[in-house]
Amino acid sequence: DVKVTQSSRYLVKRTGEKVFLECVQDMDHENMFWYRQDPGLGLRLIYFSYDVKMKEKGDIPEGYSVSREKKERFSLILESASTNQTSMYLCASSLIGLAEAFFGQGTRLTVV
Amino acid sequence: QKEVEQNSGPLSVPEGAIASLNCTYSDRGSQSFFWYRQYSGKSPELIMFIYSNGDKEDGRFTAQLNKASQYVSLLIRDSQPSDSATYLCAVSGSARQLTFGSGTQLTVLP
Numbered sequence: 372d373v374k375v376t377q378s379s380r381y382l383v384k385r386t387g388e389k390v391f392l393e394c395v396q397d398m399d400h401e402n403m404f405w406y407r408q409d410p411g412l413g414l415r416l417i418y419f420s421y422d423v424k425m426k427e428k429g430d431i432p433e434g435y436s437v438s439r440e441k442k443e444r445f446s447l448i449l450e451s452a453s454t455n456q457t458s459m460y461l462c463a464s465s466l467i468g469l470a471e472a473f474f475g476q477g478t479r480l481t482v483v
Numbered sequence: 484q485k486e487v488e489q490n491s492g493p494l495s496v497p498e499g500a501i502a503s504l505n506c507t508y509s510d511r512g513s514q515s516f517f518w519y520r521q522y523s524g525k526s527p528e529l530i531m532f533i534y535s536n537g538d539k540e541d542g543r544f545t546a547q548l549n550k551a552s553q554y555v556s557l558l559i560r561d562s563q564p565s566d567s568a569t570y571l572c573a574v575s576g577s578a579r580q581l582t583f584g585s586g587t588q589l590t591v592l593p
Contacts, residue, residue: 404580411491413571413585414527429580461526471517472573472581474526 374398375475377462383481390449392478394462401467403445404429405437407458408477414461420445421467452482486510487574489584497592502559504587506572509553515575516548516555521586522568531557562591 378393402421406414416429418437426437438446459479463472486509496502515534519527533539533546545558559566569586
């Protein structure tokens with residue numbers, strides 16, 4: 372079974388803090404993605420990566436950055452957390468050339 | 484902007500009935516189509532994918548694709564209360580990124 376693991380299930384951070392969300396996959400997938408999910412808006416792509424040290428902006432990259440130093444790990448960084456970044460964050464991975472994505476368990480981030 | 488549209492529901496069906504979930508997409512270049520199931524508080528789980536026009540069956544689930552009309556549907560036969568979840572339609576083009584609809588909430592009534 373594909374295993375995508377996110378470092379935290381729930382996080383509470385203060386406005387202005389720098390926040391790191393970590394994601395690790397154990398299936399040697401080339402592609403990794405970060406989404407956020409909000410009621411009524413569905414899943415929206417923040418950033419994705421097709422290879423180590425490679426990153427591409429998704430639909431809503433503002434206020435976020437990412438890091439992929441190793442193939443199995445993809446980190447999402449909120450440089451200065453704001454209340455409008457309160458959301459469910461989902462990491463996903465897939466094999467190169469295939470779009471079937473497997474998701475981690477999600478991180479519910481609350482910014483106060 | 485690529486769009487994927489789903490009726491948000493909620494859709495309620497009695498146990499044992501057929502549940503029909505629909506999805507339309509705007510990008511004619513879309514190549515791959517997926518249905519994910521998401522239970523409340525959980526992450527999405529892939530249940531079906533389809534690439535070619537027509538029907539694809541897997542157990543109680545049937546995915547239907549009509550590229551000319553730009554719609555994809557999911558039929559769930561003999562619906563069970565355990566099928567109660569939000570169903571997400573996702574579409575991928577040549578860039579291999581997934582664009583998701585906002586989901587349809589399905590409730591199967593015992």
